[in-house]
């Protein structure tokens with residue numbers, strides 16, 4: 555499992571100030587979304603889509619790949635521990651395991667396409683089956699609730715590093731242990747759409 559690296563964006567000149575505004579706006583919108591009874595998914599997705607439209611959202615350190623596996627850079631952690639925002643940098647051929655989630659989560663593609671394989675599981679089954687594989691281009695976003703709402707595998711089948719921005723409904727110190735629920739997969743076949 556790749557190590558989680560913690561980089562908090564600090565303002566440094568015009569670019570740094572703009573970056574701080576983009577991260578701060580995203581964090582404020584997600585914070586507001588946590589407070590509302592309905593419409594949380596749409597609000598978080600909209601905030602993510604806005605954030606990934608900023609070409610200078612990340613520092614050079616937050617764009618770094620990791621040879622051992624996809625790199626997870628923490629770019630914001632909610633002081634109340636309700637959520638954590640990460641930039642995930644996928645090197646060539648790096649993929650997550652197939653997983654469901656123990657918390658609500660959302661992501662938007664920031665730079666270069668990702669490949670996402672979707673799985674489904676029947677109520678009485680113990681293994682998930684593959685449904686389809688999709689190309690997720692920059693600005694694509696999605697939101698999923700905790701549990702079996704979304705079972706997927708994300709990664710980079712291209713040659714250039716790809717970056718996605720993720721929000722997980724856990725405190726920073728739980729991102730590595732309380733987000734992904736690894737599932738057994740029945741069938742790995744599928745086609746890229």
Ligand SMILES: [Fe+2]
Pocket residue numbers: 653654655659706
């Ligand atoms: Fe996931």
